[in-house]
Amino acid sequence: MDDVLIEAEGLRKVHAPRGGGEGFEAVAGIGFRVRRGEAFGFLGPNGAGKSTTMRMIAAVSPVSGGTLRVLGMDPAVDGAGIRARLGSVPQDDTLDTELTVRENLLVYGRYFGLPRAEIRARTARLLDFARLADKADEQVEALSGGMRRRLTIARSLINEPEILLLDEPTTGLDPQARHLLWERLFRLKQQGVTLLLTTHYMDEAEQLCDRIVVMDHGRIVAEGSPRELIEAHCTREVLELRFAPDRPLDGLAAEVAGIGERTEVLPDRLLVYADDGEAALKAVHGAGVGPQTALVRRAGLEDVFLTLTGRTLVD
Structure with missing residues (x-):
C-alpha cells in the first residue's frame, strides 16, 4: 500500500442549500485508489462530480462524508501539507497577464518559501520543459492560448509536486497545441509524477490515462483501463x-x-x-x-x- 497516494472510500460532497432545504449531493459515496506514477482520469458529463472530487483531493473543498487520504494525510487536518506537495492546473488560466512569462514563475515560487536562487534554477528548467524559453521576457497577454496553457502547467510544477491535478487541461486548444501538451504530460509521467485529470476529450483520456473512472450523477459507474472499459461495454x-x-x-x-x-x-x-x-x-x-x-x-x-x-x- 506504500504506492497508494490517494485513497477514497464512501467519499461524499453535499453542497449547502441557499435559503434552507436539503443540500445537493454532488459526490455520492465513491471509492477509488490512485497509485504512484499513474495517470488517472475522471470522465463524466457536466455536473457528474468530477471537478468537485478534484477540489476535495486538492484540500480546497471540505469532505462531507466518507474518508479521503492524500499522500497519507487527511485533507481536513493536513490541508497545507497536502497543498505543498501538489500541483494544480485549473480549467481557466489564472496567470498574471501584466507580468512576463519568467516573472509568473518567479513570483509563484515564492509562495512555497523557496530560496530565490532555487526558484531561478527551476524557472529556467521549466521554461525549457514548456518550450517557452524564447518567450521568457514577453508579457503573458501576448501569448497564444496553447502557450498560456503550457505556462500554467510549468507554474504548477515550480514546487516539484508528487501529484499534478489537471482540470480540462486542453479545452479550447487547437490539435497541434493539444498534442504538444500531451507529449509534455507524458514526459512528466515518465519522470514519476502522478497525474489526475478530468477531460471531455475521449482521445485525450485514451492517450494519457492508465486507468479511468466514469462518473454520472455523483457516482462511479465504471472503472478500468481504456481498453478494459471498451471490451466490457462495447x-x-x-x-x-x-x-x-x-x-x-x-x-x-x-x-x-x-x-x-x-x-x-x-x-x-x-x-x-x-x-x-x-x-x-x-x-x-x-x-x-x-x-x-x-x-x-x-x-x-x-x-x-x-x-x-x-x-x-x-x-
Whole structure:
C-alpha cells in the first residue's frame, strides 16, 4: 500500500442549500485508489462530480462524508501539507497577464518559501520543459492560448509536486497545441509524477490515462483501463448507417435488429454494434436495407462514455 497516494472510500460532497432545504449531493459515496506514477482520469458529463472530487483531493473543498487520504494525510487536518506537495492546473488560466512569462514563475515560487536562487534554477528548467524559453521576457497577454496553457502547467510544477491535478487541461486548444501538451504530460509521467485529470476529450483520456473512472450523477459507474472499459461495454467494432431523410430510422432499426449485438437509433443514423463490422454490413445489404452511406470503425472510449451516461445534453 506504500504506492497508494490517494485513497477514497464512501467519499461524499453535499453542497449547502441557499435559503434552507436539503443540500445537493454532488459526490455520492465513491471509492477509488490512485497509485504512484499513474495517470488517472475522471470522465463524466457536466455536473457528474468530477471537478468537485478534484477540489476535495486538492484540500480546497471540505469532505462531507466518507474518508479521503492524500499522500497519507487527511485533507481536513493536513490541508497545507497536502497543498505543498501538489500541483494544480485549473480549467481557466489564472496567470498574471501584466507580468512576463519568467516573472509568473518567479513570483509563484515564492509562495512555497523557496530560496530565490532555487526558484531561478527551476524557472529556467521549466521554461525549457514548456518550450517557452524564447518567450521568457514577453508579457503573458501576448501569448497564444496553447502557450498560456503550457505556462500554467510549468507554474504548477515550480514546487516539484508528487501529484499534478489537471482540470480540462486542453479545452479550447487547437490539435497541434493539444498534442504538444500531451507529449509534455507524458514526459512528466515518465519522470514519476502522478497525474489526475478530468477531460471531455475521449482521445485525450485514451492517450494519457492508465486507468479511468466514469462518473454520472455523483457516482462511479465504471472503472478500468481504456481498453478494459471498451471490451466490457462495447463490441470490437461499430457500423454507422445513414439513410435518406424520408426513411424512418425506427423502422429501419427493426429491419436490422439481430445483425449485431445491439442497435442504437440516433437522430441522423443507426449504430450497429458488432465484433465484425464488415460482416454486419454485408448482412445489412443481405436484408435489403440499403443505406446511403456506411462506415465501419473500431469502438472507442466515446462509445463507452455515451453507453454509460447517455446522449442527453447536460448543461
